[in-house]
Amino acid sequence: MDPQTALFQQHRPRLFGLAYRMLGTPADAEDVLHDAWLRWHAQDTAALDDPEAWLVTVTTRLALDRLRRARTEREHYPGPWLPEPLLVDADQPEAQLERAESLTLSFLLLLERLSAEERAAFLLREVFDYSHAEAAAMLEISEDACRQRVHRAKQRLRQERPRPDAPDTDRQHRLLERFAEALQQPDMDTLRALFAEDAVHISDGGGLVTATLRPLHGAERLARLYLQIALHQRGQGVRHEIHRLNGTPALLSWQGDTLISASWIDEDETGISAIHALRHPGKLARLAAVTKSPGPASLH
Incomplete structure (x- = not known):
């Protein structure tokens, strides 16, 4: 495996975890990763100061674009929309997606209550532990705007799910x-x-x-x-x-x-x-x- 591919594969579990939580379907997440890989393959990676930040930024923006399109399509969806389960083998790295409580189907459905922009900011900050400054740079917004999006997202999620406990x-x-x-x-x-x-x-x-x-x-x-x-x-x-x-x-x-x-x-x-x-x-x-x-x- 060449170094560029190896580096992408190293970050793939995190990228997939982000895209899946953004979109709620494994197939859409895989499509986002495919597009991210094409952009990565065309990039001069030796010139990047922080390859992980570059990959997460591209993945986030691709997922945002796809989520906005999906939201428009779901306006005509017949009845409620539910996320699709994630199926991975326990030995595969995708099975070790950080903060498993944010991966439950009920939580993914809860995330649907957020705007696409709030969802991205919330996931980057609260699930993937990027600072407000890092998340803001990835989203091309100010740090204050990022804080506001995360704050609104947390407020809305608390309103929808007053019990913060992990599922029993x-x-x-x-x-x-x-x-x-x-x-x-x-x-x-x-x-x-x-x-x-x-x-x-x-x-x-x-x-x-x-x-x-x-x-x-x-x-x-x-x-x-x-x-x-x-x-x-x-x-x-x-x-x-x-x-x-x-x-x-x-x-x-x-x-x-x-x-x-x-x-x-x-x-x-x-x-x-x-x-x-x-x-x-x-x-x-x-x-x-x-x-x-x-x-x-x-x-x-």
């Missing part, structure tokens, strides 16, 4: 086990007891399969929805497996060899506070390819 993955796993059991033996009271009173359900079908077109709120409504789903699936050979996606447990539902949904939850002391159901066939395709081996696997 053991409790999430137990709740998903009980949820899977309730789907196999559907009962309204059993399902109702799993949900917090103000629980919310968000489903992404991309307009290609049946899914709720707006969030549903309330334990009663969610229990009725999943009771109907469970009764409809009776006798259709649907099975459920718990896997690990982006560091937290998720429930994968299969019908034969077809993955029909991937669901992950947020929880509080009263039960499931939010359930996110990914049903978009395209987003499930890569996930299905990795999880078709018998029995649950650990996906990072």
Whole structure:
């Protein structure tokens, strides 16, 4: 491997982690890295004082451009949009992406509440530990403007997620086990007891399969929805497996060899506070390819 390629590969995990957190889909992150590599390959790297800063700057700006385009496209998206899980082997460097709590699917969805500019500034400063001055230079803004963007982002995230605690993955796993059991033996009271009173359900079908077109709120409504789903699936050979996606447990539902949904939850002391159901066939395709081996696997 030539020195220029070796240097790019050295920084690749950080670049990928940044692009994925910016965009929420591995394929888009890979496209950004491909474009960054082309620019890197055309660059006289011997003239660079700080190759890492150059690479992070280019990756950030490419991701910003792609995110702005994606936001415009998502204005016409049928129903809620959910991020796509990241699938890497635990031995690959991408599996060691810093600050894993910022990699969860729920947190990626939370980042969607920020503007593209706030998202970039927040990630550079709070996740990747660049100073305000360094992040400002990468974004071509003043240091004061960078501070303001980070401050607004943190305020907005606190409003959306008042509990700053890391997810309790053991409790999430137990709740998903009980949820899977309730789907196999559907009962309204059993399902109702799993949900917090103000629980919310968000489903992404991309307009290609049946899914709720707006969030549903309330334990009663969610229990009725999943009771109907469970009764409809009776006798259709649907099975459920718990896997690990982006560091937290998720429930994968299969019908034969077809993955029909991937669901992950947020929880509080009263039960499931939010359930996110990914049903978009395209987003499930890569996930299905990795999880078709018998029995649950650990996906990072």
